[in-house]
Amino acid sequence: MADNIDKDDVTGIDTTGHDWDGIKELNNPLPRWWLWCFYGTIVWGIAYTIAYPAWPLVNAATSGVLGYSTRAEVAEQIAAVDAQNAEVAQRLASADLAALAPDDPAYRYGVAGGASVFLANCSQCHGAGAAGVQAGGYPNLLDDDWLWGGDLEAIEYTVRHGIRNDIDPDARWTEMPAYGDIFSDEEIAASVEYVLALSGQEHDAALAEQGTELFLDNCAACHGEAGEGIREMGAPNLSDAIWLYGGDRDTLTETVTYSRFGVMPPWGQRLDEAEIKAVTLYLHQLGGGE
Structure with a gap:
């Protein structure tokens, strides 16, 4: 076996046998200080897992002989x-x-x-x-x-x-109905133009005029005849510039067609x-x- 050991020609030190494009790795021993530090971390790790919570179990972790817990400390402070x-x-x-x-x-x-x-x-x-x-x-x-x-x-x-x-x-x-199941595409477009007119936005006046009767017959019961909303019903004001989902033509078309249904959890529980x-x-x- 000794005859098979490769030695570096310059230093005379054994190599590991690894060769990268002619560059060989010397098999120098690790520095003693590094080894002692490494061994120390192993000892420290073993001692830590014995003294403090460390190993996860099914429902908790090992408590350690000291029984220390940062969670318990924070709970005490709270x-x-x-x-x-x-x-x-x-x-x-x-x-x-x-x-x-x-x-x-x-x-x-x-x-x-x-x-x-x-x-x-x-x-x-x-x-x-x-x-x-x-x-x-x-x-x-x-x-x-x-x-x-x-x-x-x-x-x-x-x-x-x-x-x-x-x-x-x-x-x-x-709950707002989904008018895509009730109105035709033309009626939805007319209703949207009417809502755009209510909020003072650029709109198609002729279509908005067609949407007036649709709005009064189908939407005014909740939003009011002037579109100012009814709080008792949670119906939003459509005549201002504040929109929960957006007030542009495309977003309003989506809202009228598919409705909206936002949910908030009850925090009382x-x-x-x-x-x-x-x-x-x-x-x-x-x-x-x-």
């Missing part, structure tokens, strides 16, 4: 903060929101806490700044155009029960009373609350 705020949180939970003054500690606590509740639960749809996402039909909560009303009572009800969900029997519920009222206060004071 519990300590909750205990400090228990009194003001209870005041908020039982408060009449309309009667809370802005300088009331319960009001300030609610707005600050409501921001956290919003970011954790609502921002995924309405955006971190609550400006909404038109492409998905998630409303802007910063303006004063509220389908169901933007006062404290209306906002709290919407947060608590949600919209068009099958979970809460008290959810707000209305997920948040406690103080959190519901906190996020209500937060939303109301953003600028669009009435």
